[in-house]
Amino acid sequence: MTQEERAVAIAFYNDAFRRTPGPRWNVSAKVRALGAEFNFAAKVAVSRAEAFEVSDEIEGEHDRGTVIVDGRTLYWQIDCRDITLTARSPDMANPVVTRRMMTIMLAGEY
Numbered sequence: 372m373t374q375e376e377r378a379v380a381i382a383f384y385n386d387a388f389r390r391t392p393g394p395r396w397n398v399s400a401k402v403r404a405l406g407a408e409f410n411f412a413a414k415v416a417v418s419r420a421e422a423f424e425v426s427d428e429i430e431g432e433h434d435r436g437t438v439i440v441d442g443r444t445l446y447w448q449i450d451c452r453d454i455t456l457t458a459r460s461p462d463m464a465n466p467v468v469t470r471r472m473m474t475i476m477l478a479g480e481y
Contacts, residue, residue, distance in 0.1 A: 372464065380464040382433040385449050388471040389433070390418050399476035402445070413440050413475055417447045432463075437478060444478035 372380070392414045402413060416438040423436055435448040450472045451460040460469040 377464045378431045381451075382431060384464070384466055384469070385433045385471065388449060389420065389447075389473065392418055392473075395471065396473040397475070399474070399480055401477050401480060402475055405443075409441060413438070413445055416440050416445070417473070417475055420447075445475055446478045446481045447473060447475045449473055 396414060398410055398413065402410060417436075420436050420438055423431075423433055433449075434451075435446070438445050438447065451463040452458065452470050452472055453460050454468060454470055456470055456472070462468055
């Protein structure tokens with residue numbers, strides 16, 4: 372698989388994960404403190420994100436970005452971990468050996 376093909380595969384799996392909020396989606400304590408409605412709106416905004424700027428997306432893997440919710444800029448990032456969630460994935464383009472995790476935080480927290 373070429374580097375470009377790997378990036379396309381990783382972006383595909385990252386997009387699928389991002390579009391379906393679930394138990395491996397985490398929000399920072401500061402985001403959590405903004406309340407349930409804000410947290411719900413943040414997760415919806417991230418799941419619907421489709422614009423990836425070069426500054427957010429260096430490798431084209433759709434693994435990070437920003438969204439604005441209620442006037443607050445949020446940063447989100449997908450980390451690809453091994454199946455035990457203790458180390459980096461050995462192959463982010465292979466869903467058999469990769470577990471994805473989402474983190475959403477206020478832009479100032481990054």
